Amino acid sequence: FFHYPYVDGMRWRTGDPTLRASVCSMPCQMGERKKIVKGVPCCWHCERCEGYNFQASEFSCELCPYEQRPDRNRTGCIPIPIIKLEWHSAWAAVPVFVAVLGILATSFVVVTFVRYNDTPIVRASGREMSYVLLTGIFLCYAITFLMIATPCLAVCSFRRVFLGLGMCFSYAALLTKTNRIHRIFEQGKKSVAAPRFISPASQLVITFSLISVQLLGVFVWFSVDPPHTVVDYGEQRTSDPEKARGVLKCDISDLSLICSLGYSILLMVTCTVYAIKTRGVPETFNEAKPIGFTMYTTCIIWLAFIPIFFGTAQSAERMYIQTTTLTISLSLSASVSLGMLYMPKVYVIIFHPEQNVPKRKRSFKAIVTAATMSGKLVQKGSDRPNGEVKTELCESMETNSEYFTLVDRI
Template sequence: MAAHTEPGSAGTPVTFNENGDAPGRYDIFQYQINNMSTAEYKVIGHWTSQLHLNMEALQWVTDDYILPASVCSLPCRTGERKKVVKGVSCCWHCERCEGYHFQASEFTCELCSYEMRPNQNRTGCQPIPIIKLEWYSPWALVPVFISVLGIITTTFVIVTFVRYNDTPIVRASGREMSYVLLTGIFLCYIVTFPMIAAPDVAVCSLRRIFLGLGMCFSYAALLTKTNRIHRIFEQGKKAVTAPRFISPASQLIITSALISVQLLGVLVWFAADPPHTFVDYGEQRTQDPGNARGVLKCDISDLSLICSLGYSILLMVTCTVYAIKTRSVPETFNEAKPIGFTMYTTCIIWLAFIPIFFGTAQSEERMYIQTATLTISLSLSASVSLGMLYMPKVYIIIFHPEQNVPKRKHSFKAIVTAATMTTKLSQLAAERPNGEVKTELCEGVEPSGKSLENH
């Protein structure tokens, strides 16, 4: 039956629907806080045939008149996935794609590949920036500054020695071994530059060659010197004849043999694993993908570094042992005491290097700290050798040429006798309470026998 309208007793129309029911008439109330801070119901609209609302009479928590959205969950923002509430398809929680994940679809986040990171709005992935140690970085400027000073100083010493090559003080220091040692010192300073330069195949090759070569040159020469002194005085306890292989040519051959071991090891390294570069994405893979960086490196692992420097450190330790054994020889003989002080100081430098270098293996600044530590340690050890062994000689050559005169040559027997007597006198002095010792050693007697030039 169709809707029917009849006038009522009040003259207003009365409407019935097809079911014979009158249409509903409703007042709409909202529970509000009035000005007296009490709660009450207030009419905000009515319903007859349609809804009529007084928008200005509405009150919401936000103090505005905008109707809240009549939905269970609002749409998620970019970079967020929907986690649907179980059993209610129109309700969900929005979860942001965290870490190295990006929004793959409306409902899923996926992990970027290892060399990638999410873009800013996490809708996809982008390559991780690749970095290297830059020349303008403070981690590079300090080692380079020290190295440049060392190169200038070493060059000055070499030029001075070449210019005054035939003077007594240069001859007495053993010219051949001095030039080998100065070459090693120079190489220790030079290695700073390939260690900081941008890695490529050529730079990586130079790093492998020069990383331990400078130390090997230096400590092979020093070891040969200290071993020569030790053998001379050990032989002197048995006979008055000089030991074998103490001539300059023999010393060069022994030093070259020691250096060739380092070069042979480098050649084997080249053959077994040709140099190349790679990008290390793990070293600076931070919790925040925005700070993640890939580090361009040469393929020199910590183990390879230890092997490359290990032989030179072995030479250094052996040289230190011989320096201790020859500490009581006469002061005028073959720089024994300056070599000893050099080796003690160098050992302290490298003992400090080990915990700093390997203790920062997990640091985000690992590349910078380790490179700076290694290059500065090499430069400092070279500076110690240069300062203690050669700067006093250069000072005398330039500022006190009157002291650059030949000294009386001592025979092998006289030198050994002096060293033996010095040792005995020291022992007797320790045994006597008053420390008084008498000796019949006559310094005015001219020694006889075969003389030693380089002492």
């Protein structure tokens, strides 16, 4: 056979003079396991550990713990990075900008109302209920900052309390107002006696009774399931371990969120029903028309919120989309109430003070009589010529224009 000196002179067909290694399989690289060839114990194939597996030994791959992922060499596991919604993110910047504008506008309205607290237009708006409603609007804007803040025990606790409280304040006040209008006109069709519980004190008692139901539900939630933070590793557990992230969040599930907002949404729907029932009252009466438009618009906002919020449950951007959608919906609903109910009044107070004058007061008997007459005119409109109806309508316009001033003071 060939002697060693002749080996150096050998040339392979490929032209490569390198001596071939006399082995069955080459050593495996880091992150690869040896898979023995069946029937040939000294030969193997190299298989890379894929997914969330790492090379546990020369011949095996094992799955990393749920909160970890393999390192670059796949020879061990490292913790999955934890993320949260950052203040500088576009997902947070837009809601914060809207909330800041809303808080400034609400503060301006409150300051204006306090400064002109004894003027007719503020008194006719129902000062006590207005301040309750403005408090709810302020809380709807303020919850944005709690939803974006870094989750901790305190933040999670405040989220539970204030998440539905702003809406509850707003719609409890609006529901009490619309219910009051409805009862006044319904009573006017039956007798000249004023209905019960329409004084400012009674209205406050009714409103805070409705709000107390929300607070009671929150306290029960606290006792059954104390607030705490969690790290959700499943939300952004992608097929590529390098992109996997753990999401730091409060322990508020979608079901808990719906339960927290559910009572406020129930108040909103009930208020909308009363807004529809009072849609036929005179335009100048106690904000009936603006309240109606406010509730219709608010319902549209929340109907759009539901598919967006729950339609992104499987998205990798779920945390960002849902938080932004929720905060923007709360801010928009607050903006609708603020813009339709209070900005026109502030405009009159500041730019047209000549219109901020008291109306001539009338007795409750005159008010309910005019209310009954207004209802009769609607019924007669389909049976009588336009001229006759217009004549009766003109005779009652003066009375109708004075509804809101007195009834708001009853």
